[in-house]
Amino acid sequence: MMPRLNALWRKETLALLRDRHGLAALFLMPVIFILVMTMALHDAFMPGAAIDVGYAIVDLDNSPHSQSLIRRLNKAGSFRHVASVDSPDTARQAIRDGRYALVLVLPKGFGERLLAPAGVDGQPTEPLGLLVDPTLNPALQLAFRTQTSAALGTLRADELTRKAGKLFGLPVAANAPDREWPDEIVTVAVQNERSIRPPSSVQQNVPAWLVFAMFFVVIPISAILIVERQQGTLSRLAAMGLPFRLVLLGKLLPFFIVNQIQAMLMVGVGMFVVPLFGGEALVMPQGIGLLHWWLVSMAVSLAAVACALLVASLARTTQQATIIGGVGNILMGAIGGIMVPKFMMPATMQALAEFSPMAWGLQGFHTVMLRHGGFAAILPALLQLLAFAVAALAAAVWLNHRQSA
Amino acid sequence: MLRIEGVSFAYRDVDTPALDGVTLDIPAGGVYGLLGPNGAGKTTLISILAGLQTATGGSIAFNGRPLAEARAAEPRAIALVPQDYAFYPMLTVAENLDFFGGALGLDRAGRKTQIESAIAFARLEQVIHKPAEQLSGGLRRRLNLAIGLLGRPQLLLLDEPTVGVDPQSRHFLLDAIAGLPASGTTVIYTSHYMEEVEAICQRVAIIDRGTVLTEGALDTLLRCEESVVELELGCELPAELASRHAAIAEGCLKYRLKLASPAALPRLLDDLTAAGCAVQQLKVGRENLEHLFMRLTKRSLRD
Incomplete structure (x- = not known):
């Protein structure tokens, strides 16, 4: 054989x-x-890799709170803040022209209603608007929404702390800087002997x-x-x-x-x-x-x-x-x-x-x-x-x- | 050497059997012609003898032993040279011979001897390092034949080994094949070229639709109709003579006539002379193999 x-x-x-x-x-x-x-x-495949997608902001509120939210979003770093736009209509046209993939619209009264439950004063709370280029990967759309929600969460937490301090007579500066929230609170790290x-x-x-x-x-x-x-x-x-x-x-x-x-x-x-x-x-x-x-x-x-x-x-x-x-x-x-x-x-x-x-x-x-x-x-x-x-x-x-x- | 008795074979999903009770006795030595139109059953019979198919009925004995047993005991005793160029075009002639020698189970020394012998037999010395795909049709046929001889078979099954070669190569191949029995190899030869079979075969069998129509020594088969005359004339055969002798015109003023008896020949010649028709050529008493073949298998077209 x-x-x-x-x-x-x-x-x-x-x-x-x-x-x-x-x-x-x-x-x-x-x-x-x-x-x-x-x-x-x-x-x-890179964990936490920079995503090369820019976003624009329409800040109709122009309040310290809206500015704080924008700072927090910029600090997150995954998406690039590329421009500020005057109005939602201009933003829509810019998306149609292919200039921006994402536009976040902060409505007027955003700061005032930051801690107000919806409809508590008889007025419905206007939600944040997100204008999206339809060709943008849905996963990236979701990632931006998640990032915005996270920034909003830390902003609300800071505001709540400030108000609570005020209520109990604690000295809190009105223009205190945004607090740094450690990553461990918002990310889940899987760890064992040999990292997987x-x-x-x-x-x-x-x-x-x-x-x-x-x-x-x-x-x-x-x-x-x-x-x-x-x-x-x-x-x-x-x-x-x-x-x-x-x-x-x-x-x-x-x-x-x-x-x-x-x-x-x-x-x-x-x-x-x-x-x-x-x-x-x-x-x-x-x-x-x-x-x-x-x-x-x-x-x-x-x-x-x-x-x-x-x-x-x-x-x-x-x-x-x-x-x-x-x-x-x-x-x-x-x-x-x-x-x-x-x-x-x-x-x-x-x-x-x-x-x-x-x-x-x-x-x-x-x-x-x-x-x-x-x-x-x-x-x-x-x-x-x-x-x-x-x-x-x-x-x-x-x-x-x-x-x- | 080979006794085929009542062998039958039917392909799956085909109603008509490919072989239907074929009986042949093939003696050792000589070249045995196996003839038949397309679809007659020749290739099926060759496939059974080569061990590629198993007969569904009947028996085959090789050197007195059942074929399967004989093949198992002596795997190199029967070799097949298929009609296709069954070798590797990307390998050289030497590599092809070496591979098939190895596939036969020959050891290094045995392989070397057999390859040298096969190369000499098929006169392939000048092309041994040439890739097979670069060989001419004639050289490919010679390589195909040489591979078949590597195991020094007792029985060589040759399936149309001269298809597509020039006259020089054909003559070489026919001479080589005709010489094989002298070195101890019996040959079963299938071909559609009747003149080849007439030239090299001692015995023939004509089969059609899976049955044997005739079988025997070639001389005997062709001599059996002594009252047949083949004429080549200087003019057209007179109608009265053509009618009287059931003449068949074969073109170019050639005719085949059937005489009532050999004694009728002088009168026929007298009649032709009287009609002013010169006889250019005359053959008496030996039938042409092609005529015998056509007569037995009829003239209807096959696939």
Whole structure:
């Protein structure tokens, strides 16, 4: 059996090395994806990163309270105060012209009604107005509203304290400076021995596009297998007494090695190339963690090669394989958190992601890299990937047997 | 060597069987022609012999043992050379031979010997380092054949091995194939080129619609109609003579006539002379394989 397997491995390696387009797709494409996506999403993944969205203010109240609110908003720093506008109508026109994305309107009487419950004097309290460019990301709209609410909350608290002091005859200066509210009151910090935090751009993109690239072996594998079938080479090998499962095994090792080279290359890009472009360097686990990382990489590779062999057995032509494999990969990537991180997805999509082998692989990598999980923690992902690989290989052998019959 | 007895085969979801009780006895040595129109069942029979399909009925014995058992015991005893160029275009000739030698399970030393022998046989010395995709049609056919010979098979199944090659390559291939029995390889040869089969086969079987129409030594099959005459004349055959001898015009003033008996030939020649029709060429007593084939399989078009 070994001389036959050696011959198959040698042949696959030679065929692969001579397929320059296939090699480019396997190695160059994910490198480019990693660089582009890591840099493009750099700020999106940065906790507390400055958001480059400006806002304008229409201060119809022009009171010390409205000025205080504006100061507090400016101090928060996430959004840039770019201008003050005279009237809501001017602000609306400015939004239509695309000059501002957000305009906060402080109504007249804002300061007077700061602590008054709605309608207590028979007059309804006019709410703060927020004019928004409809193309602005809804998450950013929500973030600005939250920031405004937080600033309003601290303003009310200060005002309440001042009034209470006055009531009890405590000396409080009318123009006392705004108090600094410690961040701990308004943010929740998750802390434990090893800090757990959402992935950074490089930590999301390197494993994500690595998983994606590994599954892209579907294109060269299916192309070779389909050409072998069409040209009668598979029949010739079968006539030589070479079982189809051995032919599949012959493809498994070379492409498994290709996947591991991809892994090393992608990690290298994350560690050494991304920082050259101003991104954060990829931090790899150390010691036993590195072994766990490699176990995940091996399991992803087995699943990817098995998936490719199944696609090659399903498709009749290379065109079909390219469509089934290419579109299938993109779909698996889209629902599996490769293109859009899973934590950014709505609950239904996150549930759907559980059906994507790419999500299992990415989950495994994140468990090792971000949660510092041990073998027990990555075991579910490993088992899912291996079960998928076995099922796909069995289906490929069965399909081939059925087609031969 | 090969005894095929009542072999049947039906493809899934197809009502008509591809093979229906085929019985053939193929002796060791020689080149055995397997003929039939498209869809006759030749490729199915070859696939069964190559182990790619399993007969649904009947039995096949190879060297006295059931085929599956014989193949398991001697996997290299039967080799297939498919009609397609069944090798890897991106690999060189040497790499292809090395791969298929390895796929046959030959060890390094055995592989080296067999590859050298196959290269010499197919005269591929000048192109061993050339990628197969850069070879001409004739060289590709030679490489295809060389791969089939790597395991020194006792039985070689050749499926239309001369399709798409120039006359020089065809002659080379036919000479090479005709020489194989001398080195201990029996050949089963399928082709649509009747003159090739006539040139290199000692025995033939004509099959159609999954059944054997005729089988036997080529000489015997072609000699069986001694009252058939082939004429090439200097003028058109007179209508009265054409009617009397059920003549078939074959173009260019060539005719096939059927005589009531061999003794009727002198009278026919006298009649032609009397009609002022010169006889350019005359063949008596040996039927052309193509005529035999057409007569047995009828002239209706196949797919």
